[in-house]
Amino acid sequence: MRRRKLPRRYAKEFMSRTRSHLFSRSFGWKQFLSFMEQKEPTILRAYTSLCLTKSGTLKKSEILESLKNSGLPANEDNAVAMMRFLNADTEESISYGHFRNFMLLLPSDRLQEDPRSIWFEAATVVAVPPSVEIPAGSVLRSALAGGL
Template sequence: MEQKEPTILRAYTSLCLSKSGTLQKSEVLASLKNAGLPANEDNAVAMMRFLNADTEGSISYGHLRNFMLLLPPDRLQDDPRSIWFEAATVVAVAPPVEIPAGSVLRSALAGGLACALSTSLLHPVDTIKTGVQASTLTFPEIISKLPQIGVRGLYRGSIPAILGQFSSHGLRTGIFEASKLVLINFAPTLPDIQVQSLASFCSTLLGTAVRIPCEVLKQRLQAGLFDNVGEAIVGTWNQDGLKGFFRRTGATLCREVPFYVAGMGLYAESKKGKKVM
């Protein structure tokens, strides 16, 4: 009991006490609100009745102490507001889920680097594809001109492409992981597939918005409209202003969002499979 006393005292002083050192109904409501719990009249009254509040309608240290002395030692480390609320209202309070910043950053960095590396290796293929789409030449004719195009020509537009993919996929992977943790915390009853779909939607929306300006610059460089990244930025701004960097945003999102919602869902399921193995 002596070991519990300091912990119980700290728990009591962490509540919104009045100047007299007791808890009136208004302080109970304030404590609930600060804890992110349903702060309404019925819950406050139920919590006060649970601790057998005196006829003056206030909670003293003795009331909370008598309650917490009956708790197992491991529960004493939990938020006293959650324990008291759960016991008085018979509504279980899910433990808060902390977002591990290190894990989210590692996921973002891994996703960004992986996509940047694959983009740098496959950029020549993308350049050939753009050349076929933007000209009347057939694929064999483009291939026959590769010696004239050269390595430098094949890597036209690679800088904005690599930077765009690194930032976009890094942001997408990081937001995906963070969104899952937030949704699990605030909506613990949601099925996994819904959590993954909502997280994928948010991450794809923001990640694609970052990548679109880089994609516009890449395509204009590949098409030979500009000689370098600086000229492409200045030229696009002079021609179309800010909206020029976000051309076909709607069409891109209509393509990317369903694709990545499905893709990130498979990514999450494959991680689960790896843990099982």
């Protein structure tokens, strides 16, 4: 977790879900495998939601396209940072294995978010604000209060 520069709370959540009992300081292979099998379908859906090549990998151009589609800053530096973050600096593409290894360490609630923003935030250390939805009634009240 430290190597990936992930918050301590991720490690605590990981340990609390994989330990066999409350006071255990370690976990076994069965607990780990069970925990990972629960996350795998969600991670696969997140990976396939990205702009993939026909070979099922992500290249820099697909990362840039994905960033543009999600409204995140799409430039060469960000795409390179995202590739480097997943240890793909020696390769020209990101495989599912690279992506999965990163996503497995995230808490389950983060897996429900847009994978592009999670990956972008982790790789560039730029926090992505959550989208804000303003109810239509609030907009109307604000407009009327302003004298329209």
